[in-house]
Amino acid sequence: MSHTSSPPQSAQFRHIGTLHGDITVPGDKSISHRALMLSALAVGESRISGLLEGEDVLATAAAMRAMGSHIERGSDGDWRVHGVGVGGLLQPTQALDMGNSGTSTRLLLGLLASHAITATFVGDASLSARPMGRVIEPLSRMGADIHATDGRLPLMLRGMAPAIPISYRLPVASAQVKSAIMLAALNTPGMCEIIEPVPTRDHSERMLAGFGANVVVELVNGVRHIRVAGEAQLRPQSLTVPGDPSSAAFFAVAASIIPGSNITIRNVGMNPTRSGIFKLLRAMGGDIVEENARIVGGEAVADLVVRHASLCAVEPDPADAPSMIDEFPVAFIAAALADGRSIFRGLDELRVKESDRISAMVAALKMMGAVAEELPDGIAITGSSGEILPGGGNIAGLLDHRICMASAIGGLMCHAPVTIDDMAPVATSFPTFAQILRKLHSDS
Numbered sequence: 001m002s003h004t005s006s007p008p009q010s011a012q013f014r015h016i017g018t019l020h021g022d023i024t025v026p027g028d029k030s031i032s033h034r035a036l037m038l039s040a041l042a043v044g045e046s047r048i049s050g051l052l053e054g055e056d057v058l059a060t061a062a063a064m065r066a067m068g069s070h071i072e073r074g075s076d077g078d079w080r081v082h083g084v085g086v087g088g089l090l091q092p093t094q095a096l097d098m099g100n101s102g103t104s105t106r107l108l109l110g111l112l113a114s115h116a117i118t119a120t121f122v123g124d125a126s127l128s129a130r131p132m133g134r135v136i137e138p139l140s141r142m143g144a145d146i147h148a149t150d151g152r153l154p155l156m157l158r159g160m161a162p163a164i165p166i167s168y169r170l171p172v173a174s175a176q177v178k179s180a181i182m183l184a185a186l187n188t189p190g191m192c193e194i195i196e197p198v199p200t201r202d203h204s205e206r207m208l209a210g211f212g213a214n215v216v217v218e219l220v221n222g223v224r225h226i227r228v229a230g231e232a233q234l235r236p237q238s239l240t241v242p243g244d245p246s247s248a249a250f251f252a253v254a255a256s257i258i259p260g261s262n263i264t265i266r267n268v269g270m271n272p273t274r275s276g277i278f279k280l281l282r283a284m285g286g287d288i289v290e291e292n293a294r295i296v297g298g299e300a301v302a303d304l305v306v307r308h309a310s311l312c313a314v315e316p317d318p319a320d321a322p323s324m325i326d327e328f329p330v331a332f333i334a335a336a337l338a339d340g341r342s343i344f345r346g347l348d349e350l351r352v353k354e355s356d357r358i359s360a361m362v363a364a365l366k367m368m369g370a371v372a373e374e375l376p377d378g379i380a381i382t383g384s385s386g387e388i389l390p391g392g393g394n395i396a397g398l399l400d401h402r403i404c405m406a407s408a409i410g411g412l413m414c415h416a417p418v419t420i421d422d423m424a425p426v427a428t429s430f431p432t433f434a435q436i437l438r439k440l441h442s443d444s
């Protein structure tokens with residue numbers, strides 16, 4: 001049952017003490033989506049260990065099954081995927097339900113755009129409010145016929161095979177748009193090129209190369225040019241998905257702001273295009289030590305030891321935003337407990353995530369009794385210098401997992417409980433969030 005069909009699960013959070021212990025966060029959501037999609041396009045059986053079993057990733061798995069690939073979870077927890085080969089996807093017989101997942105939607109639109117498939121995409125209220133024009137535009141140039149009301153879901157796509165190769169300069173810094181074109185390129189004759197003025201997460205580039213696709217990344221005058229050769233043949237792989245830095249971030253902030261805390265987060269993905277939040281926390285004075293740095297499945301991974309520290313205010317460089325784009329809600333919580341006024345700018349993209357994360361977090365911070373001001377492209381926050389916040393308010397999660405989890409972490413530094421109206425969306429990306437939080441409290 002997806003969170004949209006379940007009754008609301010309200011929950012309360014307040015300061016109940018320090019966090020201690022050793023935790024492992026679930027698999028990376030971005031890498032899990034890509035692992036399923038590419039395995040479903042390889043010829044033969046791939047194995048995936050550490051796959052995130054959250055609702056968003058399960059929506060991708062269901063869509064790939066509906067288009068002919070065989071996907072099952074073994075009793076050992078590993079997933080086995082029998083791929084159909086690039087160009088071999090089948091016509092789905094029903095609408096593809098993307099739930100809350102923007103990544104499933106945008107990446108699958110790309111994948112289907114170069115297959116002779118007609119498909120309808122539907123999603124929940126949050127996803128149906130998000131802009132799809134950013135992928136419709138380049139995929140239409142490749143020949144796909146896409147109908148959407150107002151550039152949003154529900155949407156109907158008729159793919160084009162053979163599609164037309166394009167060279168496309170990304171107008172927004174978006175790994176989803178980049179990846180949609182890369183996936184469309186796989187079944188397109190010739191070479192597609194994506195020009196990426198602002199670097200974004202590079203999991204698609206890394207994983208496609210691992211599956212044997214011809215992907216070349218070149219820096220031209222400091223700008224990334226990514227070329228993907230079409231009519232690719234992908235070889236099945238054994239993949240290990242590292243822990244999600246976006247999930248680790250909630251507990252890294254929690255341990256940083258709660259006095260006396262000392263935690264270890266194992267197996268955290270540290271790809272530089274993703275780990276901006278840890279850099280930011282360090283710039284604020286955070287005490288984060290990386291141990292056992294290693295490479296897992298072509299991705300940098302480390303264990304993080306995080307201890308409480310007195311944080312100071314920051315003004316992050318907007319150029320760093322893509323490397324922590326999903327972590328801003330919880331970064332705002334760190335700023336609310338820091339010493340001084342933090343100013344975050346250049347964050348227009350936050351307005352088109354699962355919710356408008358700027359206005360959602362301003363409202364949440366005010367409910368906690370923090371001092372926050374909404375800016376057109378960001379937020380200004382005057383921190384409490386480590387003082388516990390009053391708390392006591394009601395927070396709307398707005399079908400946005402990261403607003404729910406960031407608010408919960410903020411609640412851990414509030415005197416009176418903050419109530420979050422519905423924590424069910426957390427199941428999209430981090431089903432074990434509450435369980436891990438309980439463990440960190442009980443180990444204290």
Ligand code: S3P
Pocket residue numbers: 029030031103173174175176177179201325326349
């Ligand atoms: C993602 C890219 C980002 C991020 C999202 C996952 C991905 O979105 O916010 O959670 O897996 O490619 P944008 O590409 O819209 O920035």
